[in-house]
Amino acid sequence: xxxxxxxxxxxxxxxxxxxxxxxxxxxxxxxxxxxxxxxxxxxxxxxxxxxxxxxxxxxxxxxxxxxxxxxxxxxxxxxxxxxxxxxxxxxxxxxxxxxxxxxxxxxxxxxxxxxxxxxxxxxxxxxxxxxxxxxxxxxxxxxxxxxxxxxxxxxxxxxxxxxxxxxxxxxxxxxxxxxxxxxxxxxxx
Numbered sequence: 001x002x003x004x005x006x007x008x009x010x011x012x013x014x015x016x017x018x019x020x021x022x023x024x025x026x027x028x029x030x031x032x033x034x035x036x037x038x039x040x041x042x043x044x045x046x047x048x049x050x051x052x053x054x055x056x057x058x059x060x061x062x063x064x065x066x067x068x069x070x071x072x073x074x075x076x077x078x079x080x081x082x083x084x085x086x087x088x089x090x091x092x093x094x095x096x097x098x099x100x101x102x103x104x105x106x107x108x109x110x111x112x113x114x115x116x117x118x119x120x121x122x123x124x125x126x127x128x129x130x131x132x133x134x135x136x137x138x139x140x141x142x143x144x145x146x147x148x149x150x151x152x153x154x155x156x157x158x159x160x161x162x163x164x165x166x167x168x169x170x171x172x173x174x175x176x177x178x179x180x181x182x183x184x185x186x187x188x189x
Contacts, residue, residue: 062188069185076178083171090164097157104150111143 118136125132 066185066188069181069188073178073181073185076174076181080171080174080178083167083174087164087167087171090160090167094157094160094164097153097160101150101153101157104146104153107146108143108150111139111146115139115143 115136118132118139121132
């Protein structure tokens with residue numbers, strides 16, 4: 001049977017109570033620390049989730065931007081190809097017109113030489129004046145027609161050269177836009 005001993009009871013109380021108090025405080029500290037840790041972890045998870053959602057939105061936006069840039073580059077590539085083809089066609093036409101102009105100049109030189117020969121013969125041969133005069137008029141009209149053709153050819157060649165320069169300028173502008181677009185795409189990456 002247990003007998004109540006006030007001295008022993010007080011000694012036991014003085015020994016056990018501080019240990020019990022200390023244990024309760026540590027337990028409360030652990031609970032508080034755990035609750036704070038859970039709260040902080042929850043906030044960190046929310047922040048991480050918010051950042052993740054924002055990053056996903058930014059990634060989608062960047063992908064759309066890249067798709068748009070790629071589409072623009074593809075469009076510009078097709079325009080560049082068309083302009084190159086147009087420039088090549090213009091260059092071929094220009095070369096053809098130059099060849100025709102050379103032929104016409106040669107004809108003009110030949111006609112001028114013939115005209116000079118006719119003038120010489122005209123002066124030397126008075127009896128054949130009527131026939132030579134007619135021949136001279138024909139040659140002069142032929143020369144004028146050839147000169148007019150040459151003038152038209154030269155005008156057309158100048159127009160084609162201007163068109164070619166304009167196309168080359170547009171091509172250069174497009175190349176610069178492509179380079180800028182590619183740099184923009186690289187900047188997105």
